[in-house]
Amino acid sequence: MYNRLKVLYQLQLVDDQLDELEELRGDLPNMVRSLESRINEIKEEIKLKETEQKESVEKRALNEEEIEKLKESQQKFKAQLYQVRNNKEYDALTKEIDHSDEQISKLEAENNALADLSKSLSYQIEEIKPQLDVLNAELKEKEADLKEIIKVNEKEEMKLLDERKKIEDQVKKPDLSVYTRIRKAKKGKAVATLKRSACSGCHNIVPAQRQLEIRKNNKLFTCEYCGRILVSQEIAEEVEGK
Numbered sequence: 001m002y003n004r005l006k007v008l009y010q011l012q013l014v015d016d017q018l019d020e021l022e023e024l025r026g027d028l029p030n031m032v033r034s035l036e037s038r039i040n041e042i043k044e045e046i047k048l049k050e051t052e053q054k055e056s057v058e059k060r061a062l063n064e065e066e067i068e069k070l071k072e073s074q075q076k077f078k079a080q081l082y083q084v085r086n087n088k089e090y091d092a093l094t095k096e097i098d099h100s101d102e103q104i105s106k107l108e109a110e111n112n113a114l115a116d117l118s119k120s121l122s123y124q125i126e127e128i129k130p131q132l133d134v135l136n137a138e139l140k141e142k143e144a145d146l147k148e149i150i151k152v153n154e155k156e157e158m159k160l161l162d163e164r165k166k167i168e169d170q171v172k173k174p175d176l177s178v179y180t181r182i183r184k185a186k187k188g189k190a191v192a193t194l195k196r197s198a199c200s201g202c203h204n205i206v207p208a209q210r211q212l213e214i215r216k217n218n219k220l221f222t223c224e225y226c227g228r229i230l231v232s233q234e235i236a237e238e239v240e241g242k
């Protein structure tokens with residue numbers, strides 16, 4: 001019986017280590033994924049701003065050309081003013097000149113606004129870029145961690161699984177099914193120890209009579225509060241090599 005209880009506790013310890021590995025691996029891929037998606041979002045944001053900026057530069061260049069053309073034709077109209085023969089012609093020309101003035105003012109105002117926009121976009125892009133550097137550095141770090149853990153885990157996990165197999169072979173079938181059922185219900189811990197008169201799984205005090213029985217190591221007991229298998233401190237210490 002002593003050995004029956006001992007192997008159950010051994011099984012729990014190996015499973016604890018396997019759970020730890022699982023946890024380590026389980027968290028990092030999520031972190032890497034979320035960093036990657038955040039980086040893509042920021043890259044997309046920068047790209048949109050850069051496109052907007054490029055378009056504003058192009059639009060400004062077009063407006064400049066248009067302004068030049070308007071100024072040229074305006075010069076012609078002004079020259080023609082000296083050659084008018086009547087008021088009608090004079091009015092028509094001044095109307096054209098005024099109209100060009102209006103258009104030039106409008107385009108110049110638009111270009112000022114575009115210049116402001118371009119400046120503000122540059123500023124925004126410069127502000128965002130450092131975030132990208134920080135996130136990229138973090139991603140690189142997490143990826144390296146993950147790679148290392150996977151590498152380390154591979155060996156460690158193989159070793160533990162091998163060890164688990166050997167222990168499992170020594171566990172009695174009914175004990176194993178009880179163990180598996182409790183482990184599933186308690187999300188990992190199926191075997192608890194009697195620690196300072198309490199169950200190490202739920203910390204409830206175990207009745208004194210039951211404590212005595214557990215210390216005899218000759219029967220499989222479960223905690224009446226949490227249902228976990230309870231083994232004595234003696235068994236725990238022996239398995240843990242204390």
Ligand SMILES: [Zn+2]
Nearest residue numbers: 199202223226
């Ligand atoms: Zn308990």
